[in-house]
Amino acid sequence: MDNKYKLKLGISIGDTNGIGPEVIIKTLSDNRILNYCTPVIYGSAKVFSQLRKELKAEHFQFQQVDAANVLVPRKVNLIDCCAAELELNPGTPTPESGKASLDSLLAASRDLKAGLLDGLVTAPINKDNIQAEEFNFPGHTEFLTSYFDAPESLMLLVSGDLRVATVTGHMPVKEVSGKITEELLIRKLTILLDSLRKDFGILKPRVAVLGLNPHAGEKGLLGREELEVIRPTIMQMKERGHLVFGPYPADGFFGMQQYKQVDAVLAMYHDQGLIPFKTLAFESGVNYTAGLPIVRTSPDHGTAYDIATKHIASETSFREALFLACDVIRKRLAEQMPAV
Structure with missing residues (x-):
């Protein structure tokens, strides 16, 4: 791989009335980004020009292009793929902002x-506002898993050496227990271990698995999922030579900072993993979708409509998402290079 090659990184704009366009502009105002990649925004030239003026982001410049096969090197490129009548209405989701977020995501995904x-x-994105015939999914992760024909994927939150994945994703809590099976746990652990090796360069990754119930079930007193499903799965993975440990009570595990002793943590459900992760790394966290044939990252925050009118959103998480995408892509490209 030529180290001088600039990665072409697509950027979907999310809901235009949230903080997505703002954090994109703030991130790409630093021209040093262009030493790492050629950013390609899929959005609205009118919206980005207007917001640039409002933010007084004089260092943010973009080159409008017609398609991804005619990109301008060492420039922020923008492909105008949104309706001409799109208007900014910060802080309020609208049908137009939902359609713009979908148009952006579909165009970037196609390329x-x-x-x-x-x-x-x-x-x-606003997970409700984006729903359409082409998008009938709980979120980005499920859409991209389907779009790129991946048999399974894994939501993995990353901040430095802190990595937290979840067995189940966007589903009601009352459905979680019924979804936790040995087969699902093995598939998720396999994706996680493979990603730690391939995408993060950890040769022999160590993974901690959390229990589902309080106190990891207290030997069956508070639930039997740990005894009947989770622990047997961990033993199977150990027999296959993997460094997988647990199940750990979630509260004590994070309270005693045991996460510092492993390369990743596998939580059973969304909030069990994301609450401690965002408490520890809210501004720097990145949402990485493991298990896909492509590389996709995202900031670990939402649309933040409540501050969309104030221009105070931090771009740290989005910038970290961009850098993590570059790092993972280069690791994958290097892995594909023939040995000399």
């Missing part, structure tokens, strides 16, 4: 599938 991009960074 990524066609091989015109090396990876994708997605700004936050």
